Amino acid sequence: MFSSTIGQDCPSRREIQGTLKQVQKLLAAHESSYGQSLKNLKKKINLLQNSAPKLPRDTNITCPKLDAPLYGRKLGKSQSVGHEVHFLCDPGYELVGSESRLCQESLVWGGQQPTCRNINECASSPCLNGGTCTDEVNQFSCVCAKGWAGVTCQSPVPTFFLSITNTSAGAAAATVLPAATSGPFVRPPRCTMTQGTTHCTCEPGYTISGRDPYTCTDIDECELFHNGQSGRLCLHTCVNTPGGYRCNCPAGYEVTRDGRGCKDIDECATRQNNCTRDQTCINTNGGYQCVRVECPKIPNASYVKTSPMRCERNPCPLDNKACSQTPNSFSYHYLSVVSNLSAPRVMFRVSALRPIGDTLRFSLVGGRHIRRYFTVQRSDRLTGQLMLVSPVQGPATLEAEVEMTELERKEQLGRYITKVTMFVSQYDF
Incomplete structure (x- = not known):
């Protein structure tokens, strides 16, 4: 009986080294080919970038800046699309144009640019009896015609004369107008003389002066009723005026309809504030x-x-x-x-x-x-x-x-x- 073992000899060390060298050459060839492809791809990307149209760096995405009107203010700083700015005028001026303007998607402001126009206090013809009105900022002044005086030329400047009228009883009655007086807080009285007795009266808000019976002086209601039983005339400040008075309120308040009280002005509701959009x-x-x-x-x-x-x-x-x-x-x-x-x-x-x-x-x-x-x-x-x-x-x-x-x-x-x-x-x- 014969027996045998069939086997396979291992490759020699030289054969293995040769095979490894062939693999290294193959990998080097692939690497060279891949590097060249990568260089070509980078060149194509650079060509595409150079040929693409370039956008300007400062692309405008906001509406142009708006200035505040002369004698007024602008509320709001944002110029972005969808944002509004608001305008207010100083006291004594009225707004002409748009009170607010919106930055539209076309990057154009809506509305019209407003201006602040001086309010003409002479438009209501406050000067009486031929007086000439001069418009001033937030006020006016009157130049009165001859024979008239006062803030609005409402007071006559009479000369002394005596008018005698026969009465049914045969007694002489006379109307006496005294000599001229000056100043808005001094007025002439209206006097009548009957049978040698003179009676003088003053218009409302004035009283006969203690020293001069022919002079009416203004009643200072603010001082007279400062601590009256019925309360003060004014909630805040009382200002005496010729023949009357007026009440003033501090900043941030306005006078109520009765002319005596003060009510708060809501600056938030009326947009009279400078709060930013994030406040x-x-x-x-x-x-x-x-x-x-x-x-x-x-x-x-x-x-x-x-x-x-x-x-x-x-x-x-x-x-x-x-x-x-x-x-x-x-x-x-x-x-x-x-x-x-x-x-x-x-x-x-x-x-x-x-x-x-x-x-x-x-x-x-x-x-x-x-x-x-x-x-x-x-x-x-x-x-x-x-x-x-x-x-x-x-x-x-x-x-x-x-x-x-x-x-x-x-x-x-x-x-x-x-x-x-x-x-x-x-x-x-």
Whole structure:
């Protein structure tokens, strides 16, 4: 019996080295071919870039700049599409043209460029009895004709004469006009003489002077009724005028219809403010405030603005207990009140719409200064109220923080901060 083993000899070391050299040559050839292809591709890209039309660097995507009218102001700075600018004139001037202009998609402003035209106070012919009116900025003056005087040439300048009239009883009655007097606060009286007795009267708002029975002097109503039983004539300032008076109000207010009171001008509603688009206009008594809410920066937590007046905390990692103990949200509110507002009174209420835990706790955040004016009380199970406990003399700005905490078996579930800013006017109206 024969047996044999059939096998295959391994290649020699020289054969392996030869094979490796052939593989290296093949790879080098492929690499060279790929590099040449890459160079050709880069050349084609450069040719396409050089042949493409170039856009100008300063492509205009806004409307051209608008200037404020002479004797006026422009409100708004943005020149972008969809934005508006508004125009106001100085006192004594009226707006002619568009009150507001919109930047359109065609990059052209809508409306007409306004101008501020001087209001002609002489248009209503205020000068009487042939007087000549001269228009001035926000006022006028009269040059009176001979024989007339006063601010509007309303007062005659008589000379002394005596007019005798026979009466049915045969007694002589005379009308006496005294010598001329000058000045708007001095007027001649109307006098009658009957049987040797002279009776003189003055027009309303004037009275016979104690020294001169033929002179009527103006009654100073402001001084006479300064502390009258029926109250002051004017809520703010009384100005005596010839034969009467007028009431003035401080800046930011206008006189009411009865001519005696003052009411606040809402600069936010009438666009008489300079707040930017990223600010909120808050009307106050006698003025306005431009506010912009910025979310707080607190360690271990971050906040995002969810509305113009509210910031909420971003979700906390599950293992970050320090983050979960920070406030869940901050909300901001603004109040406008008069000076020396009576106290105690409720200023603001904080409520929980859908309580999660079993307990709600309300507290006032701050030191002694804020606790001098405020306290927090519970009005019901779900509501806490910020109370003003002491009158505040204006002008002043006070800030109070009310904290609402949700608890479940005395364990904190959430904290919510309400920041209330109170703008106190300089005046008690």
